[in-house]
Amino acid sequence: MKRLVLFDIDGTLLNGGKLWREVFEGAFIKVFPGRTFPNVSFSGKTDRQICAEVLEELTWKPEASDSRDAVIERLIQEYLKVLSRELRAGRGAEVELLPGVVELLGELRSCPQVRLGLLTGNVREGARLKLGTKGLSQYFGSPELTGAFGDDHSDxxxxxxxxxxxxEAESGIRYRGREVIIIGDTPHDVNCGRSIGVKAIAVGTGRAEYQQALLASGPDYFFNDLRETQQVMQALLGD
Known part of the structure; x- marks a missing residue:
């Protein structure tokens, strides 16, 4: 039976620890020198949504020549520059490849009826850089990653x-309802596909303080992590 499996990145495939926030803060300082980075939650949000919330916390008002969207774009571009620089400097070693990820991706890639994609709030280039720290891009259509990204929509x-x-356009195959599975670590990952009737699999490898809310969001399956490859495969391929 055909399946389209869409993976979140942060907290599901990789854990960047403090690195991702530090990169965002570095970009913020470039765009808003002398200002303090607001205490904005990143969990389950798109990069553009994070930038928009940063501007709201600053009570920022645009200059005549600077629209809100233009400032968000500047923040994103600075973020990508800082992320690329930090990874070139060796900080990719700080990124944790989460348990069971490579084994599960390898198993899924060997199934002819399964297609893999990404469903992430990261902009596409940010996703490419992050996945590249652990060689995961190869599973998602590298070099041109497939799926949906934070630069497709802020919501x-x-x-x-x-x-x-x-x-569907790339493969010529139609996917409906529970033929599509989203795997993620936040309630947003569980809830975002309900409007199109997808199956949701939650993993407890994200932030510990969100785990109760994650369980309360009602995923179809919950796993502490992805180490139990065959059990996860059964959840993915079963009805």
């Missing part, structure tokens, strides 16, 4: 429909 809840349509 994560719009991304599942974009991912499905994009991969």
């Amino acid at each position: 994560r809840y719009v991304l599942p429909g974009i991912a499905v349509k994009r991969i």
Whole structure:
């Protein structure tokens, strides 16, 4: 039976620890020198949503020549520059490859009826850089990653429909309802696909303080991590 499996990145495939926030803070300082980076949560959000919330916390008002969207774009571009620089400097070693990820991706890639994609709030280039720290891009259509990304839309809840349509166009295969599975570590990952009837698999490898809310969001399956490859495969391929 055909399956389209869409993976979140942060907290699901990789754990960047403090690195991702430090990179965002570095970009912020470039755009807003002398200002303090606001205490904005990143969990389950798109990069553009994070930038928009940063501006709201600053009570920022645009200059005549600077629209809100233009400033968000500047923040994103600075973020990508800082991320690339930090990874070239060797900080990719700080990124944790989460348990069971490579084994599961390898198993899924060997199944002819399964297609893999990404469903992430990261902009596409940020996703490529992050996945590249542990050689994971190869599983998702490298060098041109497939799925839906934070530069497709700022609202994560719009991304599942974009991912499905994009991969259908690439593959010529139609996917409906529970033929699509989203795997993620936040309630947003569980909830964002409900409008198109997807199956949701939650993993407890994200932030510990969100785990109760993650369970309360009602995923179809919950795993502490992805180490139990065959059990996860049964959840993915079963009805």
